[in-house]
Amino acid sequence: MKDKKTFYMSKRILSRLIMAALLMNGTIDYAKAQSIHAITVQDALELAKKNNIAVKTARTNLQIQEQTNKALTADALPEVSGTITTTAYLQLPVSIIPKDAFAPGQPAEAHAVSFTPKYNATSGVTLKQALFDGQVFVGLQARSTAIDMARSTAEVTQEQIKANVYKIYYQMLVGRRLIQTIDANIDRVEKLLNDTREIFKQGFAEKLDVDRLEVTMTNLRTDKVKVVNQLDAGLLGLKFLMGMPLKDELILTDSISDESLKRDILDTSFAYSDRKEYQQIGFVEKLREYNVKRYKLSRIPTLSLNGTYSKNAQRNRFDFFDWDNPWYTTALVGLRVNVPIFQGFAQTSRIRKAEYELMQTKNLRENLKLLIDNEVETARINLRNALLTVDFQRKNMTLAESVYFTAVKKYEQGLGSNLEITTANTELRTAQSNYYQSLYDAIIAKIDYFKSTGKL
Numbered sequence: 001m002k003d004k005k006t007f008y009m010s011k012r013i014l015s016r017l018i019m020a021a022l023l024m025n026g027t028i029d030y031a032k033a034q035s036i037h038a039i040t041v042q043d044a045l046e047l048a049k050k051n052n053i054a055v056k057t058a059r060t061n062l063q064i065q066e067q068t069n070k071a072l073t074a075d076a077l078p079e080v081s082g083t084i085t086t087t088a089y090l091q092l093p094v095s096i097i098p099k100d101a102f103a104p105g106q107p108a109e110a111h112a113v114s115f116t117p118k119y120n121a122t123s124g125v126t127l128k129q130a131l132f133d134g135q136v137f138v139g140l141q142a143r144s145t146a147i148d149m150a151r152s153t154a155e156v157t158q159e160q161i162k163a164n165v166y167k168i169y170y171q172m173l174v175g176r177r178l179i180q181t182i183d184a185n186i187d188r189v190e191k192l193l194n195d196t197r198e199i200f201k202q203g204f205a206e207k208l209d210v211d212r213l214e215v216t217m218t219n220l221r222t223d224k225v226k227v228v229n230q231l232d233a234g235l236l237g238l239k240f241l242m243g244m245p246l247k248d249e250l251i252l253t254d255s256i257s258d259e260s261l262k263r264d265i266l267d268t269s270f271a272y273s274d275r276k277e278y279q280q281i282g283f284v285e286k287l288r289e290y291n292v293k294r295y296k297l298s299r300i301p302t303l304s305l306n307g308t309y310s311k312n313a314q315r316n317r318f319d320f321f322d323w324d325n326p327w328y329t330t331a332l333v334g335l336r337v338n339v340p341i342f343q344g345f346a347q348t349s350r351i352r353k354a355e356y357e358l359m360q361t362k363n364l365r366e367n368l369k370l371l372i373d374n375e376v377e378t379a380r381i382n383l384r385n386a387l388l389t390v391d392f393q394r395k396n397m398t399l400a401e402s403v404y405f406t407a408v409k410k411y412e413q414g415l416g417s418n419l420e421i422t423t424a425n426t427e428l429r430t431a432q433s434n435y436y437q438s439l440y441d442a443i444i445a446k447i448d449y450f451k452s453t454g455k456l
Helices: 002-024 041-051 053-075 134-141 143-201 207-242 276-297 346-412 418-452
Strands: 036-039 079-088 095-098 110-113 119-132 249-252 302-315 328-338
Touching: 036 041, 041 053, 041 143, 041 207, 053 134, 053 143, 119 134, 134 143, 134 276, 143 207, 143 249, 143 276, 143 346, 143 418, 207 249, 207 418, 276 346, 346 418
Parallel strands: 036 249
Antiparallel strands: 079 119, 095 110, 119 302, 302 328
């Protein structure tokens, strides 16, 4: 029962990792033909960084922010526009003047006259330049922080993908070692089963002894099928993370050992700034500080420069391209000061809201520090316990192997029973399963520890 429970635990753990891989969902950029990929864990990380859809989306968001920054820069640059207009009056406008307005002493009689030529044309250039605008200047100051924020978001996404790649890759390595152990168990039990059958034929063993060993053999083969299925599912998850076609064959070239688990864990120091999430919330806080500043500066006047240069022509015939006829020039330059006086208290509400958002971000940053402290200490405890458990389970497995081989030797010498061998074999399988489960738990604990300290 313990053996089955352990396998079910392994299956649940792997299922959660597969679901995480599916949620992250890699994109497929490989050739359609089936290929064979022999990769190390570093190769897997690079492929996931390059092809995973979540990472690609984060990189695209960074590019979007770069274009947004260029648009902000444009607000501080001169705006120049050119216009060309032509007008043809189908009915000329008129003005009412006294009929004898230019004849003194005559009665004033109304008369309609037109002073507008039928065709008019204007071409000109207009210049607008902001000389002082507090909101524009704050936007320019916030550009680099916005880029850092987008880059930090991309790094957080990459780190999440990286942790999942590590966990699934090493789960596959542990599973591969477990299959080798199961194969060795099958070989031993198969030999013992064949020997017992021969002894049974000679009348020195019971049919029950043969049946017990056949049940053991069936259980071992079933265990192998379960582990193989788990490895296949794990490979699918790893391919999703790396953006690899499911039909391609994947070969893992790294290996895992008890000794490798204890490497690079002596440095227990860490800084909050090592965590990508802490860097990210720092950029959020800085951007919200700029937001408060932007709304406050919107209360002060703005100053802008305006200039126009234009040419105007009026004709009774459409002969604007006859350059012998004159075009009349108009040029002007001016300053505009816009003074906010009353905006219905809307700006005050925006400032208060921005200040509350800033306060909220500061609270989140302090809470994140507490959360990081808790994660680091928890991860450190889990790692220490996991490494100790690996040592204990390895010794227990070695002892179980010794008990099993002793039982076999006693049986071969006629001093033991088949039941004793079956019991010893069951205990050995349980010890082996516990060992490999503890090995994988230690891998997860180490990855979580490095992630909590920002050194993954």
